[in-house]
Amino acid sequence: MTDAAHDLTHRLGRQAEAVCRHYLSAGKRQGHYWQVGDVRNTPGRSMFVRLSDSVKGPAGKWTDAATGEHGDLLDVIRESQGLSNFSDAVAEAQAFLRVPPTSRDGETPHCRKRYPSRDPVISARRLFAAAQPIPGTIVETYLRKRGITALHETGSLRFHPLCYYRSDPHGPIQLLPAMVTAVTDLKGRITGIHRTWLAPDGSDKAAIATPRRAMGHLLEHAVRFGRADDVMAAGEGIETILSLRCVMPRLPMAAALSAAHLAAIVFPPGLRRLYIVRDTDPAGDRARDTLIARANAARLEAIVLSPALGDFNEDLQTLGVDALLAGLRCQLAPEDVSRFMMLSP
Structure with a gap:
């Protein structure tokens, strides 16, 4: 840290509570500390900012007990304000302290260490x-x-x-x-x-x-509903998958969040049948074709579930539960109808 940055950090420490009240307004004082969710001013109680000098360290030092990240009040200003450059954090701190701005010529980055928050x-x-x-x-x-x-x-x-x-x-x-x-x-x-x-x-x-x-x-991973065993369904959107869960409540499902991520989703061990939940657009078609090829290469049975409209949430909202049930019943493997499907709305 440069001498100028060190001086600025020391000045901020002398006004630690005022800095916290301004930049970490979602928190509150607890004894000798300011308590808040995290350095980005999320409500909570896992982050502690020291408000006065002590044998444990100077005022302004903070630690997030949930993640182990730590820093000083310049880091608080940078992270809470979403500033990517050290010079912007310095300018913001100088404005808060009402001190004249310093020249940026020959500036040395502040503490080049990488915090876990990155x-x-x-x-x-x-x-x-x-x-x-x-x-x-x-x-x-x-x-x-x-x-x-x-x-x-x-x-x-x-x-x-x-x-x-x-x-x-x-x-x-x-x-x-x-x-x-x-x-x-x-x-x-x-x-x-x-x-x-x-x-x-x-x-x-x-x-x-x-x-x-x-x-x-996100690549290869997903939002998961239920624990996959030998059969599962995978699709793009959260709302699409949850719509299918309304009529197939026992079938484990995963939402990959996009067509590209759906195409790359990893298959659980022990899986033998994969239902591919298709969105009716070009990206959805490409994801379907890629996933069928990958499933075949892994010796999995791949069955495509196609909506009547753009996606299954649109089917649910526009056509209703009865139509959704009828449209899906004829697409499932026969043994999976009684195993996973709600037989009446």
């Missing part, structure tokens, strides 16, 4: 841990508005009331309610998350440019 998987796990189960939340409202009433085995879905959103790297930061979905590998380890930002009343997705975004490692 790992998108750790960030994804932390955000999912900060969210809450969906019963009674607007996530449940949103899904029911789309005709989805079967919400069993949905531990991979959570609700976050104030999920960070930025339309572009230079746009303003917004905190909006969101459905936060865990993407896992075959061992159940979270490798990423998917966020769907919602309208405040849960009536629809939020009115923003990109209401759906992913974070972390």
Whole structure:
């Protein structure tokens, strides 16, 4: 760290509580510490910022007990404001402290060490841990508005009331309610998350440019509903898969989140039959063809499930449960009709 950066960090430490109240406003003081969810100002209690000098360290030092990440108040300013450059964090800190800006010529980056927060998987796990189960939340409202009433085995879905959103790297930061979905590998380890930002009343997705975004490692992994054994279904969208769960509640399913990721999904050991849940568009057709070829190479039986309209959620909402049942019954292997399908709505 340069002498100038060290001095700036020391100045921030002398006003540690004021810095926390401004940049970590979702938290509150607890004794000699400021407690908040994480360095990006998520509500919670896992991160502690020291508010005064002690034998344990100087004021302004912080640690996130959930992830092990740590840093100083310049890092708080950088992360909470979504600043990618050290110079921008310095300028923001100088503005907060009302000190004259320094020249950027010959600037040395602040602490070139990489914090765990830079790992998108750790960030994804932390955000999912900060969210809450969906019963009674607007996530449940949103899904029911789309005709989805079967919400069993949905531990991979959570609700976050104030999920960070930025339309572009230079746009303003917004905190909006969101459905936060865990993407896992075959061992159940979270490798990423998917966020769907919602309208405040849960009536629809939020009115923003990109209401759906992913974070972390999605390739080969999926959002999983039920534990796959010898038979499973795999498709693209969360709502599509949950629509099928309304009429096939016992069939394990996985949502890969996109056509490209569906084509690359990893098969569980012991699988012998794969139902490919198709979306009727060119990308869906390509994913179907690739997945059929991969399944055949792995000596798996591949059966395609095709909707009457664009996808199975559209079928559910437009045609209803009876039509969805009838359309699927003739596409399943005969032995799977009684094993997995709800025989009456």
